[in-house]
Amino acid sequence: MKILVLNAGSSSLKYALYENLGKRVEGNIEHIGEPNGPKDHRTALFEIERELAGHGEIRAFDELDAVGHRVVHGGEKFVEPVQIDERVVEAIRALIPLAPLHNPANLQGIELMRKLIPDIPQVAVFDTAFHQSMEEEAYLYAIPLALYEKYGIRRYGFHxxxxxxxxxxxxxxxxxxxxxxxxxxxxxxxxxxxxxxxxxxxxxxxxxxxxxxxxxxxxxxxxxxxxxxxxxxxxxxxxxxxxxxxxxxxxxxxxxxxxxxxxxxxxxxxxxxxxxxxxxxxxxxxxxxxxxxxxxxxxxxxxxxxxxxxxxxxxxxxxxxxxxxxxxxxxxxxxxxxxxxxxxxxxxxxxIPTDEALEIARQTETVLSVHKL
Structure with a gap:
């Protein structure tokens, strides 16, 4: 299984290609939207596609088996990685107020790839999901409970x-x-x-x-x-x-x-x-x-x-x-x-050296394996 992991930032696009969870190629397109970089994220994705083709890994994105996307904030809705559909896209969009610097860029990467390869399954892996196992006494702040109920103000955790x-x-x-x-x-x-x-x-x-x-x-x-x-x-x-x-x-x-x-x-x-x-x-x-x-x-x-x-x-x-x-x-x-x-x-x-891209690839593979069942 060939899985492309994408981490879309506001002006950067990190990527890593895995085959059977072994890393094949990785890189980072920077300065997107700046004079010395790609004009936009779509252009950056085409650069990644050419890079992968140059290494002989794939000829085009439609040869991928799956794409795993890093999403910073999943709020309380996402307690585990999920296969992306329109409902997931809208839920990520609704969480933008909780992560205004990150979720818009993450979402842009998702939407562009879904347009480029609509038939290839894509999975969202959330930075916050691992911490959704915390109990109320761990995630609630000692502020009026109404602020949590109305605005979602609570401990989410990241990384x-x-x-x-x-x-x-x-x-x-x-x-x-x-x-x-x-x-x-x-x-x-x-x-x-x-x-x-x-x-x-x-x-x-x-x-x-x-x-x-x-x-x-x-x-x-x-x-x-x-x-x-x-x-x-x-x-x-x-x-x-x-x-x-x-x-x-x-x-x-x-x-x-x-x-x-x-x-x-x-x-x-x-x-x-x-x-x-x-x-x-x-x-x-x-x-x-x-x-x-x-x-x-x-x-x-x-x-x-x-x-x-x-x-x-x-x-x-x-x-x-x-x-x-x-x-x-x-x-x-x-x-x-x-x-x-x-x-x-x-x-x-x-x-222990961390490898978030590999973890995203693993979770992507797991989601798709369960989905096939």
């Missing part, structure tokens, strides 16, 4: 495809069935989130109504006093821009690339060192909280660009967690191997 993927991969490393494990998964990149995974199901996650809540991120503040944005706006500041694009690591030290921040910290820059301490401390607090929620933890999983590559961040996060049974082996950690905990650590510490 669900990544958390789902690494949770399953962790089970393979531990040689256990996913439904027997309790995990804390940490997706650490420019966007960052933590997830408490109990017996294969998300029971809590750090991102909330939007991706702004939770951990400190590259440019996002994460958890803050809710009165702060109100104060900002009263003082004439653009709270949305400041908290989403000018805060986090960038707000603390002027940079949002952890590689740069680490170099500066090692060179003695106090501001950079403090930024890393704040970043790591927030993650540590979530590990403690999720340990309390889960009761016992089998493994802590680091993934994402920072989680996979920053030995310094992993060390700073794990320092002092030995009373919780989380014991880092510094030598293994510096070598960036997959298991970086000590032999006697009660909680395994894993470093």
């Amino acid at each position: 669900g495809t990544s958390h789902a993927y690494v949770a399953k991969e962790a089970a393979k490393y531990l040689k256990r069935a996913p439904e027997t494990l309790n995990l804390i998964t940490l997706h650490l990149g420019n966007g960052a989130s933590a997830c408490a995974v109990q017996r294969g199901r998300s029971v809590d996650t750090s991102m909330g109504f939007t991706p702004l809540e939770g951990l400190v991120m590259g440019t996002r503040s994460g958890d803050i006093d809710p009165e702060i944005p109100i104060f900002m706006q009263k003082e004439g500041m653009d709270a949305d821009r400041l908290l989403n694009k000018e805060s986090g690591l960038k707000g603390l030290c002027g940079h949002n690339d952890v590689r740069t921040i680490e170099k500066m910290a090692k060179a003695g820059d106090k501001t950079s060192r403090t930024a890393l301490k704040i970043f790591s401390r927030r993650i540590k607090k979530y590990i403690g909280a999720y340990t309390a929620l889960l009761g016992n933890v089998d493994a802590v999983v680091f993934t994402g660009g920072i989680g996979e590559h920053s030995a310094m961040v992993r060390r700073m996060v794990c320092e002092g967690l030995e009373p919780l049974g989380i014991c880092l082996d510094d030598t293994k950690n510096r070598k960036n191997v997959n298991i970086v905990s000590t032999e006697g650590s009660g909680v395994k510490i894993l470093v």
Whole structure:
């Protein structure tokens, strides 16, 4: 089965072709709609088609068996991936107010591909779906219930495809069935989130109504006093821009690339060192909280660009967690191997590269297999 995975952004289009779930070709068309890029997403899709043909994979899109689309927000309606039809398209459109920066672009990719290859099955895989297993006490905010009932204001969580993927991969490393494990998964990149995974199901996650809540991120503040944005706006500041694009690591030290921040910290820059301490401390607090929620933890999983590559961040996060049974082996950690905990650590510490495109391909194949039945 040949499955094309598409992740359509406002000015980019990431793609990966899988054959029998083995990756064949991947790429990213950028600067769409800009002077130095394709004029629109339709043109970008034709570029992808030519690229795949150039590699000898397919002559045209109609030779595909399926297309899997990343969709950021599925709200409460979508608790699992679904085969796309008109009702699904309209439901995704109705969710645009909850994800105005992402769902319109995701939807554009879906609609264009449905026009180009109307007879090829297509599947939507939602970032929020994995977290729809949370109970009311996890997803409801302590605000008037009418705001949830009328506007859908609740915790949705994001990065669900990544958390789902690494949770399953962790089970393979531990040689256990996913439904027997309790995990804390940490997706650490420019966007960052933590997830408490109990017996294969998300029971809590750090991102909330939007991706702004939770951990400190590259440019996002994460958890803050809710009165702060109100104060900002009263003082004439653009709270949305400041908290989403000018805060986090960038707000603390002027940079949002952890590689740069680490170099500066090692060179003695106090501001950079403090930024890393704040970043790591927030993650540590979530590990403690999720340990309390889960009761016992089998493994802590680091993934994402920072989680996979920053030995310094992993060390700073794990320092002092030995009373919780989380014991880092510094030598293994510096070598960036997959298991970086000590032999006697009660909680395994894993470093697992995420592969959201592969997870989308897997879920697409599963949906179509069920649909055929």
